[in-house]
Amino acid sequence: xxxxxxxxxxxxxxxxxxxxxxxxxxxxxxxxxxxxxxxxxxxxxxxxxxxxxxxxxxxxxxxxxxxxxxxxxxxxxxxxxxxxxxxxxxxxxxxxxxxxxxxxxxxxxxxxxxxxxxxxxxxxxxxxxxxxxxxxxxxxxxxxxxxxxxxxxxxxxxxxxxxxxxxxxxxxxxxxxxxxxxxxxxxxxxxxxxxxxxxxxxxxxxxxxxxxxxxxxxxxxxxxxxxxxxxxxxxxxxxxxxxxxxxxxxxxxxxxxxxxxxxxxxxxxxxxxxxxxxxxxxxxxxxxxxxxxxxxxxxxxxxxxxxxxxxxxxxxxxxxxxxxxxxxxxxxxxxxxxxxxxxxxxxxxxxxxxxxxxxxxxxxxxxxxxxxxxxxxxxxxxxxxxxxxxxxxxxxxxxxxxxxxxxxxxxxxxxxxxxxxxxxxxxxxxxxxxxxxxxxxxxxxxxxxxxxxxxxxxxxxxxxxxxxxxxxxxxxxxxxxxxxxxxxxxxxxxxxxxxxxxxxxxxxxxxxxxxxxxxxxxxxxxxxxxxxxxxxxxxxxxxxxxxxxxxxxxxxxxxxxxxxxxxxxxxxxxxxxxxxxxxxxxxxxxxxxxxxxxxxxxxxxxxxxxxxxxxxxxxxxxxxxxxxxxxxxxxxxxxxxxxxxxxxxxxxxxxxxxxxxxxxxxxxxxxxxxxxxxxxxxxxxxxxxxxxxxxxxxxxxxxxxxxxxxxxxxxxxxxxxxxxxxxxxxxxxxxxxxxxxxxxxxxxxxxxxxxxxxxxxxxxxxxxxxxxxxxxxxxxxxxxxxxxxxxxxxxxxxxxxxxxxxxxxxxxxxxxxxxxxxxxxxxxxxxxxxxxxxxxxxxxxxxxxxxxxxxxxxxxxxxxxxxxxxxxxxxxxxxxxxxxxx
Numbered sequence: 001x002x003x004x005x006x007x008x009x010x011x012x013x014x015x016x017x018x019x020x021x022x023x024x025x026x027x028x029x030x031x032x033x034x035x036x037x038x039x040x041x042x043x044x045x046x047x048x049x050x051x052x053x054x055x056x057x058x059x060x061x062x063x064x065x066x067x068x069x070x071x072x073x074x075x076x077x078x079x080x081x082x083x084x085x086x087x088x089x090x091x092x093x094x095x096x097x098x099x100x101x102x103x104x105x106x107x108x109x110x111x112x113x114x115x116x117x118x119x120x121x122x123x124x125x126x127x128x129x130x131x132x133x134x135x136x137x138x139x140x141x142x143x144x145x146x147x148x149x150x151x152x153x154x155x156x157x158x159x160x161x162x163x164x165x166x167x168x169x170x171x172x173x174x175x176x177x178x179x180x181x182x183x184x185x186x187x188x189x190x191x192x193x194x195x196x197x198x199x200x201x202x203x204x205x206x207x208x209x210x211x212x213x214x215x216x217x218x219x220x221x222x223x224x225x226x227x228x229x230x231x232x233x234x235x236x237x238x239x240x241x242x243x244x245x246x247x248x249x250x251x252x253x254x255x256x257x258x259x260x261x262x263x264x265x266x267x268x269x270x271x272x273x274x275x276x277x278x279x280x281x282x283x284x285x286x287x288x289x290x291x292x293x294x295x296x297x298x299x300x301x302x303x304x305x306x307x308x309x310x311x312x313x314x315x316x317x318x319x320x321x322x323x324x325x326x327x328x329x330x331x332x333x334x335x336x337x338x339x340x341x342x343x344x345x346x347x348x349x350x351x352x353x354x355x356x357x358x359x360x361x362x363x364x365x366x367x368x369x370x371x372x373x374x375x376x377x378x379x380x381x382x383x384x385x386x387x388x389x390x391x392x393x394x395x396x397x398x399x400x401x402x403x404x405x406x407x408x409x410x411x412x413x414x415x416x417x418x419x420x421x422x423x424x425x426x427x428x429x430x431x432x433x434x435x436x437x438x439x440x441x442x443x444x445x446x447x448x449x450x451x452x453x454x455x456x457x458x459x460x461x462x463x464x465x466x467x468x469x470x471x472x473x474x475x476x477x478x479x480x481x482x483x484x485x486x487x488x489x490x491x492x493x494x495x496x497x498x499x500x501x502x503x504x505x506x507x508x509x510x511x512x513x514x515x516x517x518x519x520x521x522x523x524x525x526x527x528x529x530x531x532x533x534x535x536x537x538x539x540x541x542x543x544x545x546x547x548x549x550x551x552x553x554x555x556x557x558x559x560x561x562x563x564x565x566x567x568x569x570x571x572x573x574x575x576x577x578x579x580x581x582x583x584x585x586x587x588x589x590x591x592x593x594x595x596x597x598x599x600x601x602x603x604x605x606x607x608x609x610x611x612x613x614x615x616x617x618x619x620x621x622x623x624x625x626x627x628x629x630x631x632x633x634x635x636x637x638x639x640x641x642x643x644x645x646x647x648x649x650x651x652x653x654x655x656x657x658x659x660x661x662x663x664x665x666x667x668x669x670x671x672x673x674x675x676x677x678x679x680x681x682x683x684x685x686x687x688x689x690x691x692x693x694x695x696x697x698x699x700x701x702x703x704x705x706x707x708x709x710x711x712x713x714x715x716x717x718x719x720x721x722x723x724x725x726x727x728x729x730x731x732x733x734x735x736x737x738x739x740x741x742x743x744x745x746x747x748x749x750x751x752x753x754x755x756x757x758x759x760x761x762x763x764x765x766x767x768x769x770x771x772x773x774x775x776x777x778x779x780x781x782x783x784x785x786x787x788x789x790x791x792x793x794x795x796x797x798x799x800x801x802x803x804x805x806x807x808x809x810x811x812x813x814x815x816x817x818x819x820x821x822x823x824x825x826x827x828x829x830x831x832x833x834x835x836x837x838x839x840x841x842x843x844x845x846x847x848x849x850x851x852x853x854x855x856x857x858x859x860x861x862x863x864x865x866x867x868x869x870x871x872x873x874x875x876x877x878x879x880x881x882x883x884x885x886x
Contacts (some may be wrong), residue, residue: 006041006055008099009048013041013055029054031099032113054099057112059103064109065117065125065138066167072101074862075109088113092169108643118162128164128177132198132213133171137164137178152177154198154213156225175215180226184215187232187248188265192217196225205265230278232266232418239282242271255280256300258341259325274300280326280341284357286333287328287344291353291449291494292316292337295361296328315495316343316353318507331361352450352510367757372443372459392426394440397433402426402440404528410548410557414439416459416475417487418608420546426812439475439487447493448477448485449508456480462609465489466538467526472608486608488544498538501562504531506538518542518586519563542586548834549588551576556594558588558602576601579774581827603731624648664792678853681715683729685748685764686722691715691729699849700842703728704780705748705764708838728779730763738768738786738800740775744768747776756781757833780836790830796823798830810834 006013008030012430017039019519028035031054039052050178051869061072066089088095089108099112118139126139140163150159154177166170181194188205194215201216202209205228213226232544234244239670244267252263257280257480268275287296292315301324316339321327374395383389383406390404396415412432413420416439424437450467455477465486467473491874496506510527516539529538548557553576564572564583575595580586589595589604611626626648667680667690679693685704694716699709700714705728713726731744739756744766751762754777761778787799802819802842808831820831840849 002059002336006050006516008050011043011045011048013043013048013050015052016040016042017416025360028541029058031055033098034113044055053116054112057116059116064115065127066102066115067103067106067108070103070105072103072110074112075100079106085197128178130164131182133166133169135166135168137166139163139175140165140172152179153211154180155225156210156212157227164218173213177226186215186229187246188224188229189217189220189222192219196226205229230267234267234278234281236281239285240269242269244269244276245282249276254325255284256279257326258345259322260342272300283341283345286331286358286361287355288358289339289344289355289690290447292330293447294330294332294335294337295358296337296339297331298326298328298341301327313532314336314338314340314343316340316349317509318495332576348510350388363652372445373441374444375440375458382742388437392440394426396435397428397431400428400430400433402428402433402435404437409434411550413610414474414606415610416440416442417491418472418610419544420548420550421490422547431744438491442475442487446477447448448490455485455490458484468544470541470608471606473610474608475544488608489540492540492543493525498529498543500536504545505533506531506536512537516542518545520585544605545586545599549602551588551597553597554593556590556592558590558595558597560586560599561589561596564584564596571596574598574601622650624650626745640679677726681729681762683715683724685724686717686720689717689722691722691724693719693722693726698723699840703763705729705731706783707761707763708780708836709841711838711840712717727783731764731779735766737782739777740768742768744777744782745773752776752778754778754781757831757836760835781832784832784835790821790835793827794830797825798823798835804829808834810837 020442023275027049027136029040029049029051031050034051035067037051039053041055042048055716057074062497064072066072087093088100088111090110091114093111095109095111101112101115102109106808117140124874127136128139129136133204147218150172151157152159152163152174153171154173157174158426159172159174162175163172163877164178165785180196184196185193192216196213197216198213198215199221200209200211201214203214203225204222205224208225210225213227215224215229216222221674222436230245230246234246236244246488247266247268248264252261253266253275254260255262255266256274257276258523260277261816262277266275267278267281270514274417283298285298287298288294289296311707312323314321314327315337319340320811321338321340326341327338328341328344330336333496343349349355351391353874375389375392377389377392378401379389379391380387381404382388388404392400393401401794404424404426408422409425410420410422412427414425414434415434416435419436421434426435426437427433441686442457446455448455458476458478461476462471462473463476464470464486465488466475466483467485467489470486472486475487475561476484477487478484483685495505498504498506505528509530512528513522513531514528514530514535514537515536516523516528517537519539519542521539523539526540528540530536541792545560547560549560550557564581564587566572566583572581572583573579574597576588576597577614579598581596581598586599588597601857609626666678667682668678670679670693671677672695677693680690680691682690692712697711697715699711699722701710701723702708703710703714703723703725704723708725710725714728715724715729716722731746735746737744745768747767748766750765751760751766753759754761754765755775756777759778763847764779766777766779782798787797789799790796798821800819805814806818806822806827806829807814808820808826809829811831811834813831815831820832820834821835822828837852839852841852842849
């Protein structure tokens with residue numbers, strides 16, 4: 001069959017009664033821009049395609065309900081622009097390059113699919129009058145654009161089937177709602193008949209007020225939403241093989257499907273002797289979820305064949321299954337997996353366990369991972385009764401072959417999971433590359449127990465694990481939506497026995513926010529592993545801690561210990577950071593040397609990024625190597641700041657590419673003069689909003705880091721009153737200061753007293769030592785060097801003299817401890833707090849900036865001067881002390 005000519009196409013179109021499945025997904029109709037389904041016309045020469053309904057659309061429509069005054073003319077693609085109307089007058093959506101009906105007189109247009117309303121055998125539009133609405137209602141098929149994203153005005157549910165609509169009032173009804181009987185007798189209210197109305201009222205069944213179709217008894221003043229009134233008999237063979245009969249009794253009951261309480265309204269099956277909620281009738285018979293590989297079938301009771309009580313715990317919440325009521329259990333023989341119905345239908349669980357309905361469990365196919373591996377076997381050997389691959393080529397390291405070894409070597413770390421080598425492994429004889437045998441045999445695609453349908457294995461890259469929040473390198477599993485999970489979390493099951501001081505049977509509870517038994521921290525999202533039988537809790541970061549670890553502080557292996565039973569108070573210290581250690585929490589211990597250490601001190605800032613491993617960076621042609629910069633700090637190629645932390649470096653001869661990691665993440669760069677600076681950053685001290693670069697001085701504002709007026713280029717938050725000098729934003733996380741030899745750690749919040757200047761401060765600080773007695777230094781003192789030139793009225797070369805007790809040239813006070821800065825050539829002296837006084841400062845006493853003024857002292861060798869404020873600023877030296885606390 002051929003359509004010789006169509007308005008929109010020069011070639012003959014061939015009729016196709018059906019379309020194959022592949023074409024449905026790839027071919028789009030030129031008339032309505034929807035995917036191809038059902039009968040159609042197509043061009044064999046150029047691939048032009050039209051649905052049968054679109055191809056047979058009339059050229060002209062007279063007296064259309066949308067526009068009765070003028071005829072509507074079908075417009076092909078080339079004449080839409082000429083018409084000048086881009087949006088459909090009815091659905092208000094963009095028309096674009098598709099067919100439409102237009103009125104040339106009124107300059108209005110309608111989608112083709114909006115315009116094609118259903119007609120009767122005489123060719124007239126199908127219209128009805130309904131007692132609940134004053135205008136005629138037009139019948140609309142379910143392919144019409146008008147039904148997209150709309151709800152039925154009768155029952156407030158989505159419009160998915162044929163519907164009726166009033167275009168004057170812009171309301172729509174399901175066909176089944178319009179066809180409801182006007183007057184009914186119902187067993188729920190036997191005294192009087194109920195009349196169908198449309199209004200906003202309170203339903204006496206669901207206890208909710210809303211507008212829509214309802215049945216009303218005006219005598220008793222009772223109202224029932226039309227969908228709330230339960231039918232007398234429900235026949236739904238898809239979900240239950242027998243009819244279910246309405247039972248109205250003013251008694252509570254336990255639903256045999258979901259094992260929860262119900263009141264008044266229930267349905268019974270006399271054949272199966274069950275009583276269920278109305279909503280439970282439509283529970284799917286078969287489901288699947290990512291937590292279990294086999295289909296699950298719904299049962300109203302369980303036959304107990306096993307003696308182990310744990311067999312009948314729900315595998316989601318781990319509470320007891322009532323064997324006399326409903327559950328979902330595995331449909332495979334001898335498989336003991338079972339879950340509560342209420343756990344299966346909870347909205348929150350659908351995210352975590354991806355619960356979907358199955359029509360036919362016999363057609364269910366498990367994911368075959370046997371042909372899904374990413375290594376090639378070169379040679380095999382026999383180990384005991386098993387044959388193993390003795391030599392392989394793995395896609396993550398395809399330049400050399402890997403050799404099998406079954407000896408434990410916890411001095412080395414696996415390049416896949418980043419954990420110590422604790423079982424048989426493969427290694428490269430040419431490189432420092434190791435893979436656990438289990439990591440080497442991981443499939444390219446797999447299903448995990450947590451959300452999403454399929455994960456793909458990636459074998460390199462830097463990423464933050466979605467579950468444990470660690471920065472990682474190595475292998476990961478990633479979904480099509482971009483969710484990335486490290487190998488440790490991916491291979492940790494939903495439920496398992498964890499051997500701590502005593503064994504705990506753990507399962508993952510997505511809603512748990514208890515403190516972790518290992519570290520004491522609480523997770524506000526993503527839940528934790530909890531023990532079925534006690535209050536033992538582990539978050540995802542602690543559940544994967546290695547049982548043994550190594551650190552260059554100690555020559556022996558360190559063992560993870562779960563409780564410190566030593567009551568001696570001085571024993572509760574970390575031997576690495578020399579800070580206090582809570583004996584309730586886990587730590588690493590050397591039994592030979594009796595050294596105890598925090599897990600974070602042993603594992604480091606980036607425990608799961610392997611130094612020396614290679615990474616393919618997207619913008620660089622050579623592989624990059626992870627290294628830790630200690631002495632030499634080159635500029636990063638991305639942000640142009642010194643690399644003082646974990647760094648990626650190219651080892652290719654002649655290539656000097658370096659990229660860093662630290663407390664600042666660069667979002668955007670700009671060029672300022674000859675320099676490239678970070679225009680937008682995320683800083684760890686203010687990670688809720690981005691910070692924007694600004695190079696204008698603004699001494700009305702104070703830096704949240706050093707608390708000094710903004711006197712140089714800075715970053716600011718457009719949402720908050722937050723400012724950081726550029727120099728404060730790029731401070732390193734760990735540094736050496738001249739004050740004491742031990743390293744200092746940067747802290748970005750808190751209130752403290754500076755050990756050097758004695759000010760009470762907020763903002764950034766550098767801290768060294770224990771929790772209670774550690775030295776804390778404000779940023780002003782930390783960044784003031786041991787010796788420097790101070791510009792007063794004249795220049796003075798100052799150095800710090802710890803034994804000096806002379807009166808300060810600025811304020812006249814003597815320091816009884818910690819010394820002062822003294823001039824090399826004269827008697828000019830500054831204590832630490834005066835050495836950091838700002839040169840200019842605003843104050844609400846005066847509208848102008850206040851400048852620090854110096855007065856000459858008498859008899860000094862180099863005309864040294866004392867610092868003073870002029871008369872109207874006399875209070876500022878004492879007021880200046882309070883500038884440290886913002």
